[in-house]
Amino acid sequence: MSKDKYLNQMQKLREHASDILNSENFLSSDKNIQHGEISVMEHSIKVALKSLYLNEKYNLKCDERLLSRGALLHDYFLYDWHSPEHAGFKNLHGFKHPKVALKNAREEYDLSPVEEDIIVKHMWPMTVVPPKYREAWVVTFADKCISTAESIHFIQSAKRRKKYININT
Numbered sequence: 001m002s003k004d005k006y007l008n009q010m011q012k013l014r015e016h017a018s019d020i021l022n023s024e025n026f027l028s029s030d031k032n033i034q035h036g037e038i039s040v041m042e043h044s045i046k047v048a049l050k051s052l053y054l055n056e057k058y059n060l061k062c063d064e065r066l067l068s069r070g071a072l073l074h075d076y077f078l079y080d081w082h083s084p085e086h087a088g089f090k091n092l093h094g095f096k097h098p099k100v101a102l103k104n105a106r107e108e109y110d111l112s113p114v115e116e117d118i119i120v121k122h123m124w125p126m127t128v129v130p131p132k133y134r135e136a137w138v139v140t141f142a143d144k145c146i147s148t149a150e151s152i153h154f155i156q157s158a159k160r161r162k163k164y165i166n167i168n169t
């Protein structure tokens with residue numbers, strides 16, 4: 001995404017969701033890591049920007065306000081999923097967190113059915129029932145693109161760090 005496009009999508013995000021962006025709980029998710037070195041807050045903003053970008057680029061005719069807000073809240077689980085009580089296969093974070101995010105988001109925001117669908121279905125196909133609304137499909141796809149890029153970036157930087165350490169020892 002070019003700098004101009006990024007600024008344009010960021011402006012839209014502020015227009016539609018400044019209350020979420022400035023809220024205490026959303027800001028607190030900056031202390032929880034999502035993938036690699038990326039916080040949940042940063043990840044959620046990147047997914048929202050990517051969703052807006054895809055909507056504009058492919059003329060998908062999504063409601064931008066619902067798309068922005070649902071994307072920002074899609075991982076609103078508000079805990080550190082790497083902590084002992086949430087990490088590991090037995091804790092099923094991957095399966096459970098959409099419902100936790102929905103519960104948390106409902107407590108603070110008056111959600112539309114589209115926003116609820118975005119949050120609770122974004123892990124599809126892991127969560128078997130597919131998205132119902134176009135906006136939820138876009139966020140589900142954007143989340144996978146961003147998550148993959150974040151994980152690849154982390155693996156590449158870890159390799160670079162290892163190489164650097166080898167060179168300097």
Ligand SMILES: [Fe+2]
Pocket residue numbers: 074075097098122123
């Ligand atoms: Fe998620």
Ligand SMILES: [Fe+2]
Pocket residue numbers: 043047074075143147
């Ligand atoms: Fe996500």
